[in-house]
Amino acid sequence: MIVWLVGITVLHGWMNLHLFAHETGGKGQYRFRIGFLPVTCHLTCPVTDFINKQQTGTSMFDPVRFNGWPELKEAYLSGYTPATFILAPMAIALREQGVRIKIVYLGHRDGSALMVRKDSGIHRIEDLRGKTIAVPGRYANQRLIIYRELTARGMSLDDVNIVEMPPPDMPTALYSRAVDAVTSGEPFMGQTELDGYGRCLYQAKDVWPGFISCVLAVSEDMIRDHRPQVQELVNGIAASGKWLDESMDHRMDAAKFVSTLYYNQNPRLLSYVLSKPPDRVKYTNLKPQRANFEEIEMLGKAAGMLKGTAHFDDYVDTSFAPDDDKVVAQTYEPKRQ
Amino acid sequence: MNATTTETMAEERGREAARGAARSVKGGKGVDWLGLALPWGVGALFLLGWDLSVRFSGSDLFPKPIDVARGIVELIRHGLLLKYVVASLFRVSWGFALATMVGVPFGLLLGWYGRASQAFNPLIQIFRPISPIAWIPVAILWFGVSDAAPVFLIFLASVFPITVSSMAAVRTMQPVYVRAAQNFGLSEWELFRQVIFRACLPQIITGLRIALGIAWLVVVAAEMIAVNSGLGYLIIDARNAGKRYDLVVAGMLMIGLIGLGLDFLVRKLENFDEVRWGYANKA
Numbered sequence: 001m002i003v004w005l006v007g008i009t010v011l012h013g014w015m016n017l018h019l020f021a022h023e024t025g026g027k028g029q030y031r032f033r034i035g036f037l038p039v040t041c042h043l044t045c046p047v048t049d050f051i052n053k054q055q056t057g058t059s060m061f062d063p064v065r066f067n068g069w070p071e072l073k074e075a076y077l078s079g080y081t082p083a084t085f086i087l088a089p090m091a092i093a094l095r096e097q098g099v100r101i102k103i104v105y106l107g108h109r110d111g112s113a114l115m116v117r118k119d120s121g122i123h124r125i126e127d128l129r130g131k132t133i134a135v136p137g138r139y140a141n142q143r144l145i146i147y148r149e150l151t152a153r154g155m156s157l158d159d160v161n162i163v164e165m166p167p168p169d170m171p172t173a174l175y176s177r178a179v180d181a182v183t184s185g186e187p188f189m190g191q192t193e194l195d196g197y198g199r200c201l202y203q204a205k206d207v208w209p210g211f212i213s214c215v216l217a218v219s220e221d222m223i224r225d226h227r228p229q230v231q232e233l234v235n236g237i238a239a240s241g242k243w244l245d246e247s248m249d250h251r252m253d254a255a256k257f258v259s260t261l262y263y264n265q266n267p268r269l270l271s272y273v274l275s276k277p278p279d280r281v282k283y284t285n286l287k288p289q290r291a292n293f294e295e296i297e298m299l300g301k302a303a304g305m306l307k308g309t310a311h312f313d314d315y316v317d318t319s320f321a322p323d324d325d326k327v328v329a330q331t332y333e334p335k336r337q
Numbered sequence: 338m339n340a341t342t343t344e345t346m347a348e349e350r351g352r353e354a355a356r357g358a359a360r361s362v363k364g365g366k367g368v369d370w371l372g373l374a375l376p377w378g379v380g381a382l383f384l385l386g387w388d389l390s391v392r393f394s395g396s397d398l399f400p401k402p403i404d405v406a407r408g409i410v411e412l413i414r415h416g417l418l419l420k421y422v423v424a425s426l427f428r429v430s431w432g433f434a435l436a437t438m439v440g441v442p443f444g445l446l447l448g449w450y451g452r453a454s455q456a457f458n459p460l461i462q463i464f465r466p467i468s469p470i471a472w473i474p475v476a477i478l479w480f481g482v483s484d485a486a487p488v489f490l491i492f493l494a495s496v497f498p499i500t501v502s503s504m505a506a507v508r509t510m511q512p513v514y515v516r517a518a519q520n521f522g523l524s525e526w527e528l529f530r531q532v533i534f535r536a537c538l539p540q541i542i543t544g545l546r547i548a549l550g551i552a553w554l555v556v557v558a559a560e561m562i563a564v565n566s567g568l569g570y571l572i573i574d575a576r577n578a579g580k581r582y583d584l585v586v587a588g589m590l591m592i593g594l595i596g597l598g599l600d601f602l603v604r605k606l607e608n609f610d611e612v613r614w615g616y617a618n619k620a
Contacts (some may be wrong), residue, residue: 005430012427012484015420016566038577064482067573071482071562074474080481168576175398195580265578 030226034061034233035072035084038263039167040186040273040281041107041214042085046262047240047254048233051332060232065262068166069137076101076219083218083233088293089300090139091217095315096307100220102317103288105234107214108241110205111273111281112142113190114183115198117174122181122201125149131180134165134173139305141213142183142204144296147303149207157303174198185213186281187265190273205279212292223317234320241283242329248275253334287321400583405590408583417571421588422595424566425556428484432491432559433552440496440548441541444503445533454504465497469555477562487559487567494555495548502544506537539607546603553596557588568592 013019036042045063052059064081066072069090076084077099085107094101114133116122122131128150135143147157165173170182171191181201182189192198204211216237218230243250255270263270273280290312300306384402391401400408412418447454469490480486510533518532560569568588575584 001434005434008423008427008430011423016424016427017484065565066482067561067577070474071477074477075482078478078481080477080483166576171580172398191580263577264574 029060030229032061032083032222032226032229033064033081035064035066035075035081035086037066037069037072037085037167038265039184039188039214040111040270043244043254043258043281044107044237044240044283045085046258047244047330048236050257050261051240051243051330052236054332054334060229060236063262067168069139076217079219082222083216083230085214086217087137087139088141088212088215088296089144089305090137091215092293092297092300092306092310092315093139095310101217101315102220102223103215103217103293103315104223104230104317104320105216105237106212106286106288107216108212109282109285110203110209110211110279112145112183112185112204112211112213113280114142114146114181114201115170115174115189115192116181116201117177118197118199120180120199125153125201126155128181128201129155129159130161132161132163133181133183134163134170134179136167136184137164140184141211141296142185143305144299144303145202145204145208145211146183148299149202151302171195171198186273187269190276190280191269194269194272203280205282210285210292212296215288231320235322238286238322238327239330241286242327243332244274244283246329248278251275251278257334284327285324287324288316288318290316398580398582400586404583405586408581408587409590412571412584412587418591421566421568421571422591424564424570425560425568425592426595428487428559428567429491429549429552429556432488433495433549435488435492436494436496436499436548436552437545439492440499441503444500444541444544445507445529445537447500448504448507448537449529449533458504461497461500464493465501468558469494470558470561473558473562482562482564484564486562487556487564487569490559490562491552491555494559495552498548498551499541499544502547503537503541506540506544507533509540510536542603542606545606546600549599549603550596553592553599556592568595 034045036045049059049061049063061083064075066075069087072081072084072086073090073094075081076086077094088103091101091103122128128146133146135146143162146160146162150156150159163179165179165182167184167188170179170184170188173179174182174192175195175197182192189198189200193200204213216234218233223230244254251274252271255274256267259265259267259270293312293316297306297308297311301308388401388403391399409418412421447457472490472493473486476486476489480489514532514536515528518528523531556567557569557572560567561573564570568591571591572585572588575581575588578584
């Protein structure tokens with residue numbers, strides 16, 4: 001038994017933890033973990049990590065990929081990931097509950113959709129009455145879009161049946177008719193289109209221009225103790241966003257290396273959602289703006305998601321975010337065949 | 338009960354088992370061809386049924402057996418399968434080993450000392466039905482998302498069955514052993530080590546078999562935490578990868594096959610003399 005335990009531990013350390021590999025650079029510097037999910041809303045995280053490693057051989061942070069919002073949130077609360085990409089309403093709700101969290105930058109704009117089956121009779125928002133819609137979680141901004149669109153048509157959340165579901169399970173749920181509609185960030189909505197059974201009822205960009213789903217948040221302790229690193233992180237994320245929006249070639253490059261090295265998805269899927277249409281999701285104009293968050297606060301309170309006790313200055317620190325016109329794109333140009 | 342009687346009874350049980358096996362072999366040639374063919378036949382029928390049902394349903398999401406086989410080959414070619422198997426075995430081994438180290442002595446003590454059982458049993462029965470999935474948030478808060486968190490979840494899943502089976506083993510032990518041992522003037526420690534533990538070993542092994550099954554069962558849940566390796570991770574990760582349900586089923590299949598292997602190994606423990614001693618005494 002002891003021989004087995006020692007043997008399996010050595011094998012695990014060698015094969016999975018890379019304990020015997022040589023570290024390259026970055027020794028003695030403050031390194032931190034940053035939580036993200038394999039969605040386009042968090043794309044700038046792996047892009048920044050990849051470009052840093054290509055250019056300097058190391059990265060200032062270790063990206064930690066999660067598969068669901070609860071685990072990502074709990075890892076932040078435990079201090080394991082002092083920085084994380086997170087749903088904006090979830091960050092606000094955490095702040096309301098006394099968690100020392102500050103939003104320092106946005107993850108993206110737009111990049112969400114509501115999908116129905118091609119053969120369904122749902123062609124307008126009004127047709128959603130009595131239907132079951134899957135959303136990524138209680139604090140998902142996609143829930144707020146539904147609320148916003150329903151109330152604009154004299155309906156309420158009580159007119160639909162909302163269920164919570166991890167985004168990776170949504171395409172299958174729609175395909176098997178377990179739900180009537182699904183809404184989340186990409187690429188899971190695009191997947192239903194690509195596989196031929198999904199139809200877009202609305203893109204976030206068309207019903208709520210400049211829509212924000214996810215943000216980059218850090219702990220207040222990190223801001224206090226490691227301010228230069230927070231600034232470096234925000235600069236890196238901003239530069240990666242600019243790089244992604246600079247050309248379609250960059251987006252296709254990102255689709256390849258992110259799919260393969262970070263998301264474990266078919267590169268065709270990311271290529272699709274990053275290009276069809278090109279403004280499906282955007283990575284510029286990511287400085288947090290008061291008006292955007294006040295709207296989220298107001299809708300969140302009206303929809304029963306937020307208490308309304310935390311406000312922009314409580315949960316946002318804009319001191320790190322550069323103005324969009326001052327952001328310089330990453331200078332990385334991969335070799336293309 | 339002396340050693341000679343024990344050996345005689347064990348030999349008699351062995352002979353009876355051999356006679357039973359021989360009866361089941363037609364012609365008595367020594368190789369039970371039917372016994373070998375039956376599980377393979379059922380397996381082949383299962384695969385055929387699976388393949389046909391996918392073809393007839395027209396689903397292009399659920400994979401056919403050949404797709405799963407291709408998925409496994411892909412994992413092997415990318416060097417991932419061995420890595421993931423090692424990672425899962427590492428977590429299950431440590432979780433299960435820790436549970437054994439804690440559960441067996443604790444269970445024996447609770448079985449022997451009635452007051453200890455009265456004190457701890459309600460708490461054990463409260464914790465025992467709580468699914469390891471419910472512990473995931475707590476595990477992350479306590480251990481972050483390092484290997485310690487899944488090991489902790491696997492420990493929790495297996496420690497209670499081990500404790501309870503060890504406790505029950507002491508309670509159902511024949512008192513004559515203890516009285517005989519006490520007549521020989523054994524100290525309490527010697528009594529525990531040489532008599533109680535050995536007499537209870539068959540039931541403890543049965544408890545360990547059940548617990549190992551549960552430990553392996555929860556590996557998927559345990560690896561839902563943001564670890565980046567393991568067969569459970571493979572399943573969760575494949576869900577992110579779009580239509581890669583071939584890899585989901587490949588992960589399920591590997592978990593099943595390794596579970597079968599682990600159970601086979603634990604059953605081998607029953608052949609040790611120390612364990613056969615206990616079985617003989619139960620006969």
